[in-house]
Amino acid sequence: MRKGGEPVSGSEKKISKKPGMVKEQSESYLIPERYEIINGVRYDFLSSPKVVHQMIVGNMYASFHFSCRAEGVILLAPMDVHFDETGDNIAQPDLIYITNANRAIIRDGYVFGTPDLLVEVLSGSTARKDKTVKLDMYARFGVPEYWIVDPVYRTVDQLVLVEGQYGKLTVKTEDDVLHSQLYPCMSIALKDVFPPEDSEYI
Secondary structure, eight states, X not given: OOTTXXXXXXXXXXXXXXXXXXXXXXXXOOOOOOEEEETTEEXXXXXXXXXXXXXXXXXXXXXXXXXXTTTEEEEESSOOEEOSXXXXXXXXXXXXXXXXXXXXXXXXXXXXXXXSEEEEEOOTTTHHHHHTHHHHHHHHTTOSEEEEEETTTTEEEEEEEETTEXXXXXXXXXXXXXXXXXXXXXXXXXXXXXXXXXXTTO
């Protein structure tokens, strides 16, 4: 009843809700697309990485963080690296290392410039790109050190930039300790990076 005794219509009735209750609604949510642009060509990520891929990325991040967190910034994908101002070269490396001396490339919460070391973990849909057009782009924009991790053969290809090109390839196995040739803090026992061969996730 309103003041004065007038009835309240059904559309005007107030519904009392208990504190803390949330009404579930069926909605459609947009999922941002993941893609890279290399030399102006868009490359879409066609599927989610496998569990073993993510385990390797996580283990390598933990090793980076343990040994080099005081020397720089370590970032995980998805994180766009804008190599130029035109937007024609944007990559999402699996792991990014930026030294303290190079932190100026982090602006407004994003990366605009060339990181000091990049890591890519191969997968079925990205392996060819990581070892060809992406390698060429990283060299062209002066990434000093580039590691390519192969989950199948359990190896790491270590490439160091020499006069604008990646020089002699060094291949490390899971029995090796991988030392960065440029950053003294970076020393990783690869047995701690690759999951056990009898793991259910491989």
